[in-house]
Amino acid sequence: MDPHTHTIGESSSPTDAVKALKAVHDLLNRYFTKSTLPEESKTPELTIIPVASGLEETCSHPNPSPIPTETRSTILSTDDKQESTATDATNGVIVESVNRKTPNPEAAAPEAKLDCAANTNGPLPNTVKQPTNGAERVPEPDQTTNGSATNKTGGATGSFNHERLRVLADEISCNVDAMSTEEAARLKLVTAALELAGAVRPPQDAIMNWFTQMSVVSAVRVFQHWRVFDAIPAEPRQSISYSELATKVGVEESLLLRMSWMLTSGAVLQHVVPDRLAHTPTSLLLREAHPMGSMFKVMYTNIVETSTILPSYFDTYGKREPEGPSHIPTSFLAGKPHLEYFELLNEDPDRIKMFMQAMSVTHRRVPTTGMYDMSWLLQQAAEEPDRPVWVDVGGGNGHTIKVFREAHPKLRTEQCVVQDLPEVIETAKEVARKDEKLKGVQWVPMNFHKEAPVKGALIYYLRHIIRDYSDPVAIKILSNIRQSMISPPPAASQPGSTSTACAQSSPAASRILISEQLNTSPPPLYSAFKDYTMLAIGGKERTLEQFRYVADAAGLEVTTVYRDRGTPHAVIEMQVKVH
Numbered sequence: 001m002d003p004h005t006h007t008i009g010e011s012s013s014p015t016d017a018v019k020a021l022k023a024v025h026d027l028l029n030r031y032f033t034k035s036t037l038p039e040e041s042k043t044p045e046l047t048i049i050p051v052a053s054g055l056e057e058t059c060s061h062p063n064p065s066p067i068p069t070e071t072r073s074t075i076l077s078t079d080d081k082q083e084s085t086a087t088d089a090t091n092g093v094i095v096e097s098v099n100r101k102t103p104n105p106e107a108a109a110p111e112a113k114l115d116c117a118a119n120t121n122g123p124l125p126n127t128v129k130q131p132t133n134g135a136e137r138v139p140e141p142d143q144t145t146n147g148s149a150t151n152k153t154g155g156a157t158g159s160f161n162h163e164r165l166r167v168l169a170d171e172i173s174c175n176v177d178a179m180s181t182e183e184a185a186r187l188k189l190v191t192a193a194l195e196l197a198g199a200v201r202p203p204q205d206a207i208m209n210w211f212t213q214m215s216v217v218s219a220v221r222v223f224q225h226w227r228v229f230d231a232i233p234a235e236p237r238q239s240i241s242y243s244e245l246a247t248k249v250g251v252e253e254s255l256l257l258r259m260s261w262m263l264t265s266g267a268v269l270q271h272v273v274p275d276r277l278a279h280t281p282t283s284l285l286l287r288e289a290h291p292m293g294s295m296f297k298v299m300y301t302n303i304v305e306t307s308t309i310l311p312s313y314f315d316t317y318g319k320r321e322p323e324g325p326s327h328i329p330t331s332f333l334a335g336k337p338h339l340e341y342f343e344l345l346n347e348d349p350d351r352i353k354m355f356m357q358a359m360s361v362t363h364r365r366v367p368t369t370g371m372y373d374m375s376w377l378l379q380q381a382a383e384e385p386d387r388p389v390w391v392d393v394g395g396g397n398g399h400t401i402k403v404f405r406e407a408h409p410k411l412r413t414e415q416c417v418v419q420d421l422p423e424v425i426e427t428a429k430e431v432a433r434k435d436e437k438l439k440g441v442q443w444v445p446m447n448f449h450k451e452a453p454v455k456g457a458l459i460y461y462l463r464h465i466i467r468d469y470s471d472p473v474a475i476k477i478l479s480n481i482r483q484s485m486i487s488p489p490p491a492a493s494q495p496g497s498t499s500t501a502c503a504q505s506s507p508a509a510s511r512i513l514i515s516e517q518l519n520t521s522p523p524p525l526y527s528a529f530k531d532y533t534m535l536a537i538g539g540k541e542r543t544l545e546q547f548r549y550v551a552d553a554a555g556l557e558v559t560t561v562y563r564d565r566g567t568p569h570a571v572i573e574m575q576v577k578v579h
């Protein structure tokens with residue numbers, strides 16, 4: 001074989017991975033069926049905090065059916081002061097209708113009835129408990145994609161919960177066959193494997209593992225800065241010698257070599273015998289042009305760089321949640337504490353561009369469409385053709401509207417509005433001029449801390465907005481929108497409107513849809529990390545109870561929660577409080 005060529009990911013093809021996992025499973029099974037354990041591994045049992053993961057139930061289904069990502073049937077009957085919950089077994093969305101006196105119009109639609117018998121997948125991993133009262137019932141989300149919690153296995157406490165380890169081994173086995181075709185199966189497998197690895201790792205190794213991860217992260221950031229990832233050939237089976245690469249990026253060869261070792265041993269790059277370097281699928285994502293490369297830089301600043309000033313930040317502002325929107329850890333780090341996070345980003349055109357590029361990867365991990373029942377909305381939009389239907393508050397360059405329009409072509413651009421900061425809108429409008437899919441969209445510059453200029457829209461959509469802010473700031477943003485929700489829609493207030501349909505039906509009440517993570521308390525690792533990154537910018541991820549708190553303080557109430565099954569993401573619907 002030509003030593004200068006190789007196959008990316010050669011050592012870990014899917015077939016090898018499957019064989020390896022099966023072998024691990026067999027080994028573990030043999031190990032667990034042994035009646036005795038070595039004396040030294042027997043440590044006193046410690047208290048284990050139960051955190052439901054849903055893995056146990058999943059395991060009764062070795063080959064779950066794929067979860068379609070589009071369209072969700074819904075709901076629900078809505079009784080006074082009573083919550084109801086249903087799981088759309090076909091499509092994987094959990095819908096909760098909560099605490100609303102007025103029945104939802106869509107609840108009566110026959111096609112909206114949930115048919116649990118149609119669930120051919122067997123019981124869902126996150127079966128929801130029946131409600132007891134309005135405040136208590138917060139069903140556990142499917143945490144299988146959210147990271148591991150070794151306290152379930154007892155590994156982190158120095159003892160082992162063998163039953164849990166068996167469940168994990170089964171989980172790995174259950175999902176091995178399906179993982180190459182089903183994203184949900186792959187995620188479950190990865191999560192179980194991580195938890196298993198964490199559980200069988202001695203505590204010292206766990207901490208040593210943090211050091212290796214810190215070193216990998218540090219070396220990645222330096223290589224990004226030197227543009228090393230862009231200097232390595234990206235074509236399959238290509239590599240570059242260390243000496244050629246050193247010349248290309250202008251770095252001493254011996255230094256480049258040492259830094260590369262961190263990344264080849266960390267499986268970020270691939271060493272090709274005898275003296276060459278090649279990309280892996282992971283390092284390809286870290287190149288300049290790739291959104292994940294931008295996301296890495298954003299996270300590096302918000303987590304790693306910010307961590308260096310967090311102690312002095314809290315010494316300065318007090319050991320409490322940042323109130324924001326200015327005087328937050330990231331602006332303190334930048335030496336410009338008077339700025340808000342987005343003011344800081346907007347100061348530097350390259351930085352805001354990088355941020356926007358980074359945000360585009362969230363669509364893969366964080367579902368945008370597919371959770372909310374759009375059928376009633378599209379029907380209402382047709383009945384009120386002059387009314388603004390979809391106001392995307394903090395909608396950036398219209399990327400989310402585009403995703404919705406692709407999924408729901410009946411959503412007319414003329415009824416869609418994108419609102420954002422004036423500088424963002426200016427650029428977005430320019431770009432959108434060449435984009436057929438955004439033709440007709442209205443672009444409205446605004447500041448959501450001060451106003452909500454479009455009155456009486458059917459939906460005010462806030463994706464990844466509220467979580468950027470503390471409770472007082474979130475309450476102000478929601479209160480501003482509430483003011484516009486209680487103002488009449490333009491069609492109703494404009495005499496001589498061309499709409500005839502409008503005259504036949506009364507305008508539906510405005511709703512707010514908040515699309516972001518819905519936390520549990522305590523959250524699993526992946527959700528906790530996201531909340532931690534929000535702390536750096538003065539924001540927070542919220543539980544349902546915390547959403548209810550900000551809604552109530554803004555004169556709103558949470559009416560329905562549409563929870564995605566595969567991720568901790570949800571759409572939280574709010575309406576103006578009626579009592």
Ligand SMILES: C[S@@+](CC[C@H](N)C(=O)[O-])C[C@H]1O[C@@H](n2cnc3c(N)ncnc32)[C@H](O)[C@@H]1O
Pocket residue numbers: 342359393394395396397400419420421424446447448449462463464465468
């Ligand atoms: C985290 S991004 C979310 C973008 C988009 N909603 C999404 O889900 O991808 C936050 C957005 O809020 C906008 N924004 C920040 N501060 C704002 C303000 N005071 N008024 C209006 N928009 C603002 C930003 O420019 C940015 O587009």
